[in-house]
Amino acid sequence: MKLKSLMTICISLLMISNSYSQDKKPNIVLFFVDDMGWKDPAFMGSDYHETPNLDQMASEGFVFHNAYSAGPNCAPSRASLMSGQYSPRHGKVAVWNSKRGPEEQMRLEPVPDQGLPLENYTLAEALRDGGYKTGIFGKWHIQGTASEQGFDVDGETDASEINFKETDDPKDIYSLTEKACQFLEDQKDQPFFLFLSHHTVHTKWEARQPMIDYFEGKPKGEIHKNAQYAAMVKHTDESMGIIMKKLKDLGIDDNTIVIFTSDNGAIGRVKQTPLRGAKGMLYEGGIRVPLVVRWPLGISPATSTAPIINIDFYPTFLELAGIKKAKDKVLDGESFVPLLTQKKESLSRSTIYYHYPIYLDGKNARGARDQYFRNRPTTVAINGDWKLLFFHEEYVLDGGEKNMDSNHMVELYNLKEDPSESKDLSLVEIKKRDEMLKDLKKWMKKTNAPLAMKKTPENYRPVYKRGDHKKKHSN
Helix, strand or coil: CHHHHHHHHHHHHHHHHHHHHHHCCCEEEEEEECCCCCCCCHHHCCCCCCCHHHHHHHHHCEEEEEEECCCCCHHHHHHHHHHCCCHHHHCCCCCCCCECCCHHHCCCECCCCCCCCCCCCCHHHHHHHCCCEEEEEECCCCCCCHHHHCCCEECCCCCCHHHHHHHCCHHHHHHHHHHHHHHHHHHCCCCEEEEEECCCCCCCCCCCHHHHHHHHCCCCCCCCCCHHHHHHHHHHHHHHHHHHHHHHHCCCCCCEEEEEEECCCCCCCCCCCCCCCCCCCCCHHHHEEEEEEECCCCCCCEEECCCEEHHHHHHHHHHHHCCCCCCCCCCCCCCCHHHHCCCCCCCCCCEEEEEECCEEECCCCCCCCCCCEEECCEEEEEECCEEEEEEHHHHHHCCHHHHCCCCCCEEEEECCCCCCCCCCCCCCCHHHHHHHHHHHHHHHHHCCCCCCECCCCCCCCCCCCCCCCCCCCCC
């Protein structure tokens, strides 16, 4: 009788505990790395890199095999993530300057970068106003300061080469991790959003010598071979391991959503076979990234080939946190919670877009369209297996659509059959080409996406139409 009573009490306590866990808002950790390619983690197919902590996370979480950054390099991607919007709405189209490379080879005047306005109501602000304590540790690289855009705690550190020589801490990765762990310790009793935004694996590559020596003694892979880069990847994985252990030690692991991804594709020196291109390009190698989501209390291990883009994080985090979208906030992304909970296999949207109306230098870059630039002004649509690239120069200067069969204004690829984007089908699949171009131009009109324009004696300064930058929002 006593044993039965004891068991009843234990079951009741367990039910109370489970009810409390279900009712409590989940914590959110966004582990965001710099320039890590789609195939860099071992669980994504690297034949040389070692990422045991990420591999474990992938085995316990939800892996997206067709995940995308919202830009081919850091600042535009980060601005889109924080705003939940495509670049035409927020104006951050470049890293500092939209005219990079030999100007004599620039046929058009690119759209100037305007930065992410401080008035744009960010993801961090929405979570903070919804009851979350918000902290960023690492790279911001957008506009103003992180504390001006919704972060209660801004823990930037020194990731300089000089600092590495003095501390043997590559890109300050372990210092940032330590500060992030302190944030977890301080906020363990309330909902929090931790944005751990590492400077790894961005160049200049840094790694501790014993780790480099380890990879130097290891057989090279067919895809990946660089010991210094592999060591950086391993350091980054160790940071993830430290964070995951801290969550478990604090007893908050089960109700913490951890997301791992990258701000854009890898640099050209790091192959992403079979993908074409690299950072700074709108070919798949520049925008495809690893993405894993782990939440023991809320989702089961699974995989998906549905295309996810980082503008989707904003509505997804709001839904997971039980926070309503501000009424006057425009969001271009779509919550992928139905995928995580396996209620759906795909999202309702049919197409994702990119607008990159700038010149980005990169002489003889592997996979680029020409020898001078990684990117010329371009807009892109990805619809299912199909991808259309629309080039502004040929549209504006070479006869546009009426000469489309000869001016190389568009490229069309079937990503399922040709992930390396080596077979341009724009002169073969005419119906699909025209259908996607029509849709793309409709989207450009909807989002006020400006084209790069003809060079004129006047100082060309196109302005994005702002309509979503009031700081006071109603929920």
